[in-house]
Amino acid sequence: MTTLTNLQLTPVIDETARLVAEHYVFPEIADKLADLLQRRLAEGAYDVGGAEELARLVTADLQSLNDDKHLRLLFHATPVSPGEGAATLESIRRDFDTSLGGAPRVELLDGGVALLELAPMLFPLDWAAEPLSAALTLVSRASALIVDLRKNLGGDPDSVAFVCSYLFDERTHLNTMYWRDGERTEQSWSLPYVPGARFGGSKPLYVLSSESTFSAAEELAYDLQQLGRAVVVGEPTRGGAHPRKGWTVHPHLEATVPTGRAINPVSGTNWEGTGVQPDVPCAAAESLEQAHALALARLAG
Structure with a gap:
């Protein structure tokens, strides 16, 4: 199990909350979600020790207001690079080759x-x-x-x-x-x-x-x-239906945040949620x- 100390936990949540607040496509929801993460951190809800379990709990909270399935904290079993988008690219390269x-x-x-x-x-x-x-x-x-x-x-x-x-x-x-x-x-x-x-x-x-x-x-x-x-x-x-970007917030954790929304020229809407x-x-x-x-x-x- 990939463990997280208390010294590591707070920066992970702080950075994830900051990324959501600054980049999520719906600003009003972004602010509410950032506040929710900070409140849950203060309550001790994330004191689980393992990075994989933390990813599951944070993802559930991030999706609790509008069920945006692209808004996640992803766990990567293998340590990933810190560059923007690097975690996703590294994780899918092997799937491409096979x-x-x-x-x-x-x-x-x-x-x-x-x-x-x-x-x-x-x-x-x-x-x-x-x-x-x-x-x-x-x-x-x-x-x-x-x-x-x-x-x-x-x-x-x-x-x-x-x-x-x-x-x-x-x-x-x-x-x-x-x-x-x-x-x-x-x-x-x-x-x-x-x-x-x-x-x-x-x-x-x-x-x-x-x-x-x-x-x-x-x-x-x-x-x-x-x-x-x-x-x-x-x-x-x-x-x-929301395009997203990914940021590494811990060697094993990637925050993925939707930064836009798709609008079809025929329907005037998209497939988000439905x-x-x-x-x-x-x-x-x-x-x-x-x-x-x-x-x-x-x-x-």
Whole structure:
């Protein structure tokens, strides 16, 4: 067990409270949460000794007001670097190397329908562009495509836009990020050029979802659904729509704080708290069979 002395505990909570107060996308809630952490510290609620248990308790408190699943104190079993965002990058690099860059399955199903699984996440684009391009180019000749996001836990919004760029014929406004200061927005568009061949914007497209699908994977499903490009098949997703940053506050602890919120250009809202609602609800285990049947029926018709 990774232990925390009393001398270590107070700086961890102080720094986590400061980061939330200064950066959380909703300032009014940020101040309340910072006060809550300080009050719980004074009450002795965090006197648990272990970093992993502390992370669990602090995360529960951080999510107690509005259930923001991106607002967390994360425990890392291996000590991580102190640089901003370094803890997350270090923890996911091994997953990238063991998942073929986040595209672990490409398969041609009966009837000319391709299956592309993107998991366990949409990795940073500077890592993932090459494997994503290779996989998307490979399925570009299929008559219909099923994108499996059932085991995808999130990732990079730039990688979302990169994947979408293979699934439209023209440049398309996908999403807009609104940042805490209220003065800066950042639009996300599909790219005018992609390496390799596009699947395009007219052939049948289906997205598989589960209760585990989260964050950037939800954005991919939501963007394609709201723009009328894809049919989502499966279960409602987890419901995390706020982009976040991470700061190391202890060699084994990372505070992750959402700094913005996503607004879809079609719906005017996002999937925070509600998840992406499937067009064809079914158990995640049955969704591939369902989507394949839908694709074959549409191709036959």
